[in-house]
Amino acid sequence: MGGWILQMLLAAAAGAAADGPGQTPQASQAVAQAAARVDVGRAQAAKPREKAISLEESVRQALRRWAGVTDEKADRAARELLDLYAKLRGDDSLAPSTRSELQMKVRGRLARLAEQIRRHHARQARSAKGRGAES
DSSP: OOHHHHHHHHHHHHHHHHHSTTOOHHHHHHHHHHHHHHHHHHHHHHHHHHHHHHHHHHHHHHHHHTTTOOGGGHHHHHHHHHHHHHHHHHOOSSOHHHHHHHHHHHHHHHHHHHHHHHHHHHHHHHHHHHHHHHO
């Protein structure tokens, strides 16, 4: 129900209770309490949506931010994406199809980062061996 509709119902209930025949203050109070429960329910329903939107946006931003990551920053990118992946796994506010899509994207990016990190460490090891053989 829209907020203005709720206000009109409350005003009508208060007016009816004050001057309508057969209306009691208790009836008016019951209407007000019911309206308050509707507002609380609406606020609680909005929280999971906001949480889902926030998580989805966080994942999409991280994927964009770490799209062309340097070798030096790959570890940090992987840690952030692993954290987001864990949040996706534990989330129940996203639609299942959206969660699955985001998980696949994050897993794919993590696989590429793992390969990038492995190659970087292999290059470093070869370089260290080369410097050790020259001594």
